[in-house]
Amino acid sequence: MGDNGGDGQSALLHGKYELGRVLGHGTFAKVYHGRNLKTGKSVAMKVVGKEKVIKVGMMEQVKREISVMKMVKHPNIVELHEVMASKSKIYFAMELVRGGELFSKIAKGRLREDVARVYFQQLMSAIDFCHSRGVYHRDLKPENLLLDENGNLKVTDFGLSAFSEHLRQDGLLHTTCGTPAYVAPEVIGKKGYDGAKADIWSCGVILYVLLAGFLPFQDDNLVSMYRKIYRGDFKCPPWLTSEARRLITKLLDPNPDTRITISKIMDSSWFKKSIPKSVMTKAEQEFELEDNNCEKSKQKQPETMNAFHIISLSEGFDLSPLFEEKKREEKEELRFGTTRPASSVISKLEEVAKAEKFNVKKSETKVKLQRQECGRKGKLAIAAEIFAVTPSFMVVEVKKDNGDTFEYNQFCSKELRPALKDIFWTSPPENSTPA
Numbered sequence: 057m058g059d060n061g062g063d064g065q066s067a068l069l070h071g072k073y074e075l076g077r078v079l080g081h082g083t084f085a086k087v088y089h090g091r092n093l094k095t096g097k098s099v100a101m102k103v104v105g106k107e108k109v110i111k112v113g114m115m116e117q118v119k120r121e122i123s124v125m126k127m128v129k130h131p132n133i134v135e136l137h138e139v140m141a142s143k144s145k146i147y148f149a150m151e152l153v154r155g156g157e158l159f160s161k162i163a164k165g166r167l168r169e170d171v172a173r174v175y176f177q178q179l180m181s182a183i184d185f186c187h188s189r190g191v192y193h194r195d196l197k198p199e200n201l202l203l204d205e206n207g208n209l210k211v212t213d214f215g216l217s218a219f220s221e222h223l224r225q226d227g228l229l230h231t232t233c234g235t236p237a238y239v240a241p242e243v244i245g246k247k248g249y250d251g252a253k254a255d256i257w258s259c260g261v262i263l264y265v266l267l268a269g270f271l272p273f274q275d276d277n278l279v280s281m282y283r284k285i286y287r288g289d290f291k292c293p294p295w296l297t298s299e300a301r302r303l304i305t306k307l308l309d310p311n312p313d314t315r316i317t318i319s320k321i322m323d324s325s326w327f328k329k330s331i332p333k334s335v336m337t338k339a340e341q342e343f344e345l346e347d348n349n350c351e352k353s354k355q356k357q358p359e360t361m362n363a364f365h366i367i368s369l370s371e372g373f374d375l376s377p378l379f380e381e382k383k384r385e386e387k388e389e390l391r392f393g394t395t396r397p398a399s400s401v402i403s404k405l406e407e408v409a410k411a412e413k414f415n416v417k418k419s420e421t422k423v424k425l426q427r428q429e430c431g432r433k434g435k436l437a438i439a440a441e442i443f444a445v446t447p448s449f450m451v452v453e454v455k456k457d458n459g460d461t462f463e464y465n466q467f468c469s470k471e472l473r474p475a476l477k478d479i480f481w482t483s484p485p486e487n488s489t490p491a
Contacts, residue, residue, distance in 0.1 A: 155203030166269030192251025260307025
């Protein structure tokens with residue numbers, strides 16, 4: 057069928073990727089090693105037969121989930137670079153993760169509780185992030201948990217669940233689907249179910265396996281295994297701490313309505329026991345060291361700007377589209393003019409920080425704010441810098457320094473803009489408020 061992507065031989069895909077050896081066989085796809093010829097970067101290329109997806113009328117949902125996944129960037133989620141199609145196949149170019157599956161670690165024996173906790177914290181961070189964007193995995197199982205070369209957890213196939221899920225509609229189970237040991241009772245029951253709650257159940261099974269070294273619901277007889285899953289009938293091995301037991305019991309609650317939520321999981325004593333340095337993002341670690349930098353720039357007067365700066369700051373002359381492809385709503389910065397001195401801009405920012413529980417580091421012309429609470433991508437951090445256009449007119453540039461763009465935008469529109477509105481400089485015509 058003139059379809060490049062044959063087995064074995066190296067194939068060129070859309071003139072852009074070179075496909076190499078098979079890395080693995082999934083439930084419904086083959087994964088090849090691919091290389092982007094333009095950048096030389098390696099990718100994992102997942103290849104799925106199209107006809108099955110069309111047959112079950114899933115194309116629309118699949119497209120929706122894919123479009124969301126292309127925007128999702130999170131340190132614990134395998135990135136989806138792009139999607140291509142030929143007559144009979146769909147190709148997903150994904151980030152290549154080189155550390156193997158998490159579960160090959162457990163094959164050697166259960167994990168120490170503190171090690172399991174770090175993986176579970178990373179898993180929750182990924183799940184929470186996607187759920188906040190309306191994407192559910194619905195097929196969380198060991199094969200979908202990979203490790204990168206630094207030993208960080210990466211969840212894969214997020215948003216592609218629509219495929220695996222609907223490819224098994226024609227019968228209850230295919231053996232290729234692996235064991236239903238990770239699937240929530242309400243999903244097996246084939247009634248409508250809530251993707252978020254089903255994911256949380258699977259996370260419970262995963263946590264159990266990390267800590268115990270074996271599955272909570274195991275039985276050679278499928279029917280009796282189902283029965284155990286429906287009843288939430290499992291026992292914790294004696295070496296689990298009471299806090300771990302308590303959390304697992306709340307995760308593996310067969311009733312989705314009373315099952316624990318993500319925010320409650322993150323609030324549990326077991327989860328909060330230690331947030332390791334490695335889970336602290338680089339930006340958070342830098343914030344801790346920020347004092348020295350601020351000392352250095354203490355003596356500095358606000359930097360003056362040249363004509364090019366000024367032109368590039370005005371919306372009408374916004375040259376940034378030439379350099380970036382950011383959508384307006386995804387902007388990670390806010391600029392405004394003010395006739396107030398730098399010191400009063402800084403004290404305004406300090407007021408906001410205090411009210412919103414942010415820590416502050418500052419110099420004469422720069423302020424860094426960092427939220428005390430952890431958000432979806434570490435602690436939200438904001439950097440503001442003040443430039444003098446003339447001695448009495450300042451431009452303030454506010455940027456996201458760390459954390460989730462969505463949280464940053466919420467904070468800007470709900471807290472920051474309203475708090476700063478009385479120092480914004482507006483020129484006489486109403487519609488030219490600096491963006």
